[in-house]
Structure formats: C-alpha cells, structure tokens
Amino acid sequence: MLTYLIRRIAIIIPTLFFVSIIIFGLQQLLPGDPALALAGEERDPQVIAFLRHKYHLDEPLPVRYGLWLGGVLHGDLGESIRINKPVLDLVLEKLPVTAELAGMAILVALLIGIPAGVISAVKNGTFIDYGANVFALWGLSTPNFWLGFLLILLFSVDLGVLPASGFVPPGEDLGQNLATLVMPAFVLGNAIAAVMMRHTRSAMLQVLSADYVRTARAKGLEERTVVLKHGLRNALIPVVTLGALEFGQLLSGAVLTEQVFTIPGFGKLIVDAVFNRDYAVVQGVVLCTATAFIVLNLCADIAYFLVNPRLRA
C-alpha cells in the first residue's frame, strides 16, 4: 500500500512541473512585447516600464520562470490587473459558486446516469436498452449552451417558472438559490449523465455475466437483490473512479453554463479575464483547475486501490 502511494505521488511531481511549464509558457504565446499586451489600451512609457519591471519581463526566460514558480509555491498567483486583487483571492471567492453548481450537476448525473445504465444492462438488447443508448448519444451530442437556451425558452420565457439567469447565495435565500441552479445543474449534468450511463451499462454487463452472479441466481435470490446487491455494488467501483475523470468535462462545461445563465463562478471569471486581457487570472484559473484535476485523480486511484481487494493482493 505504502509503495503504491509513494509511486503514485512520485508521478504527480513531474506532472505538476510540466503543468507549470505549460501555464508559464502560455504567456510566451502573446504576440509582440508582453508588457504592451499587459498594458492593454495604456500607452504611457512609464506604465509599460513599470509593468516590465513588475513582471520581470526584462529578465531572461528561465529566471522569470523561477520567480513565477517561486511565487506560485508561496500561494502568489499574481495580481489581476483589472480588478487589482490577488488572483488567489479571486479564485477562492468564485470557487464556492462553481463548487455548488458542480455538486448539483454531479447529483443530476448520478441520479440519471446510474439508473439508466443499470436498466439498460438488465434489459440488454431490448427497446429500453436502445432508448437508453439514444439518450446517451443525445447527451454527448447536445452543446451545453444550446440546451441552456432551450431550457430558458421553455421554463423562463414560455412557462415563467424558473429564473433565466443570475445567482442568489444559499445563505441569502436557499429556495431562490436552488431555483437559479436547477437549469444550469441539469445542463451541466446532462452530458456527464450520458457518460455515466455508458460506463454503468458496460460495467453492469460485465458483472452480470460473472460466475458469482450466476451462483447468486442459482441460490434462488430475487432478481432485484441479484442486480442491486451483487451486480450494482461491484459495478459501481469502476464507475465512480471513471466518474472522477469527468471532473475536467465538468469544469469545461461550467465555463459555458455560467456564461449562459450569468452565474458569477469560476468559468465566468476566466471568460471575463480573457476579454479584459487579464492574463494572470487566466493562468491562475488554468493552474488551479489542473492541480485540482491531478489531486482528484490521485484520490480516485487511491479509492480504487482501497476498495478493490484484487489490487491489494
């Protein structure tokens, strides 16, 4: 166990190192003088000289990388040139909003994807299985933002039952908070539900043909018990760990969903930063998402290792 953990954590260090190089390298893609790009509309030579000195643009590239990495390791992701706030503060400010949206989206994905996958596997080859596969293809092919528009048209414009945009913090009004997040969570959870359904279906098909399931049936157990207790419990192990890999998709989807529903979260932060040419914020957001993704994958791998006795043998 300890050897596995050490080996797994050892792989993370070079990965994080290369993530930092990629993110630092993004700034080098800026055409022309980075100081001019950072200054935006400002053309005052003093301001440009100040920016060049502040961001060490007059230093050689490896020195700049070292300084930037040193700052990152001390929790300094730079400062937003538009909002004049540390990037880390901005990220931490927006994180709870996106985390709530992502949590609700995962709930939607689990509630739709897992039952659909189980039913599809149990009814393999029937019309129901075909319908579930059509649902999965629909979920994978529908652009998030378009589905958002369709839901707004139906539930906000035509029926007038849900707010089309905005966000109310849960501490302020929980009912209103949930009302603002129902549609975005469905939009975001829909595509992940389709992936979950496919994973669950294939894992269940594999488990249901295993010898121990045949034995459970031969003992005369009810089909419901066989499917839920012997089938689903074992099939869920790979599904949950594979689900962790969908975290990236969740964050990518959140960018678009937050834009459609005007939710002031992580996704909106990066899009606004792009248009404000606030490059430190863009780098900070990418760094935080990549680090979160790596840590989550580590947790998923460890969880898989812990719950799967065959790996421990």
Add this chain to the structure above:
Amino acid sequence: MTAIPVDAATSAPELPDDRPWRRALRRLVRRRGAMVGLSAVLFFVLIAIFAPYVAPYSPVATDWGAVRKAPSLAHWLGTDEIGRDVLSRVIFGARASLMAGVVSVLISLSLGVPLGLLSGYVGGFLDGLLMRIVDAMLACPFLILAIALAAFLGPNLTNAMIAIGISAMPAFVRLTRAQTLATKVEDYVEAAKAVGNPHHRIVLRHILPNILAPIMVQATLAIAAAIIAEASLSFLGLGQQPPAPSWGSMLNTAKNFLSQAPWMAWWPGAAIFVVVLSFNLLGDGLRDALDPKHK
C-alpha cells in the same frame, strides 16, 4: 501419396476477398446508425462545399426592413438582429464548423501520432518524459486549455483551430503509444527487425498500418468534440469573428434576443447537434465494425 492435378488446383473456386478492411467495411455498412451518421455527414459536407449555390441569400447581407422576422416563405428560418437570413448563415456556418472539426483533428493527428509512435517504439527515458508532458496537458481541462490558448494567441478561427488541435493532441499520443507498445512485440515486427529493416521502416511500414483502425475511430469521435469546441469558442467570442457566420457565434448573438427571436437560437444549435450526433454515430459504428469481437 497422390499428386494434386494442376487443373484441379487452378480451377478451385476463388475465395471471396476477406481482407480485414473489407470485413470491417461490410460490418460498417450493416450498421444502420453508422450509415445514417455517414449520410448526414456527407449531406453537411455537400452543403458546405456548395453553400454559395444552395443558400438563398448572402450570409452577410443585411436587410433593415426585415429585422428579427419570424420564419416565413421569404426567410424559411427567419432573420437575425440586423436582418440577415438565418438559413443562409446556417448553411455558410457549416463551412467554419466542419473545417474547424477536420483541421483541428488533422493538427492533433500530425502531432500526436508521430509523438505516440516515437514514445511507444523508443521507450525508456524519452517515453517517460513524453508521457509526463502528456499527463500535464491532460490535467488541464480540454476547453479551459483551448480558451487559454485562444486567448493568448488571439481570437480568430485559425487560432481557435490551433488551440483545439493542440488541446486534443494528448489523447492521440496516448492512444498511438499504447497501440505501438502492443504491436511492437508482435512476431511480424520481430521478423522485420530480424531481417535488418531500419527503424523508420519498421515503424512506418509494419507498425503504423496495423494501428490505424483505433486511431481512425478516435479521429472520427474527435471531430465531433472539435466541432463542439469550435462552437463553444465562437460562442465565447474566441473563434470565428463577425460578420463571418459560424454556428457558435450565431448562438452568441442569439442569447441577447432569446425572448424576442428564439429562432435565432434554434437552428444553429440544431445544426451543431445534428452534425455532432452524426459524427458520434459514425464513430460508434466504426468502432464496432473495426473491433474483431463484434460480429
């Protein structure tokens, strides 16, 4: 021991051509979903090529007398906020979307396949180094990396395609490497080495042709993802720039007129959905047809 008469051997009935590719093609043709997907893809390709002949109006021609008009006989899918014909823009928008899908995947393939072959075939330190870089790229969520790349490169369709191509590349490196690792220990590769073939010949003539099937499947599915990514970047204003039409940028404009002119949002979104669904159906069909376990 009886000798086989020469005429009997030559007159034996010819075996049907049963090469793996032909078997896969036969299996693909039998899959209704894949054929529907292929037909729809071909339909959109033809629409994109012949857009100037098919579209009833110019995609950029404005008509201030027909601003935000609902679908009618004159404008089948309605008009937008400055009186441009939505149908014509959807038709011309197919060019940007399909081009972005194909070009992005070509970029991913041209970078990812050689790197994957190199990594898998050479192995050792180079493999470890390349895999850590790929891990690092995979750790950055696909669209967020594409947004960041497009933001730093500058917002236009070419840079969006480059951003999507680079962001989608790691999946091809991983896939090609895994296939190369499995193939390089096959007997026929060992035999090719034993007779003294140079490394480049072994890789290009003996390994690459045998790993093309899964790469093709991945490429088809990646086109679908790239089309959605291009639409997403254009929706955010980082792809095709106005007034040139693209489905994503049409949806970006439509979001400001959802209650007054919902048709501005319906059709470009439906076009993205249908073309992505078609590529997914085709990709799924190809995967099943090329998998020897599926009969």
